[in-house]
Amino acid sequence: MKAEIMYIERKDQLNGDDARIGRVTRSKTGATLYYQDLEFRSLKGGYKANYFEVKSGQTYWISGCRRDGADRLYDSGKPVWIDEDVRKEYWETIRNRPDLVTRDRT
Numbered sequence: 001m002k003a004e005i006m007y008i009e010r011k012d013q014l015n016g017d018d019a020r021i022g023r024v025t026r027s028k029t030g031a032t033l034y035y036q037d038l039e040f041r042s043l044k045g046g047y048k049a050n051y052f053e054v055k056s057g058q059t060y061w062i063s064g065c066r067r068d069g070a071d072r073l074y075d076s077g078k079p080v081w082i083d084e085d086v087r088k089e090y091w092e093t094i095r096n097r098p099d100l101v102t103r104d105r106t
Contacts, residue, residue: 002026005086005094007071008035009061011049019072021065021090021106022083033062048073065094069106079105 002025009019025034033040033051040051040060049059065071071080082090082104091101 005065005090006033006035007061007063007065007080009072009080011059011061019078019080020083021071021080021086023086024062035062065090067095069095071106081105 003023004026005021006024007019007021008024010017022035026032027034031042039054040062041054043050043052043059049061051060051062052058053060061073063071069080072078084104087104088101091103092098
């Protein structure tokens, strides 16, 4: 399975809810995404969400991380938390900001 750092936002409301930067793996076919103990499938279209979590049916927006850090669809001012295991790589490789590697949120 291919792993990559991605933006994951639960879509309970229009402005989004919990959001994280974390390591996501894809199934061999790429149809299923896995993050921690969650399994996601594509909505194949949809409004402001592109995946759903298989067990709960909850919708999510999952995408590659932006270099400018503006990952939220709507700027809500809420923090985007960065998983500890990807923090260094996120700040150094994706954001090109090695001076911020100690920050746990964007």
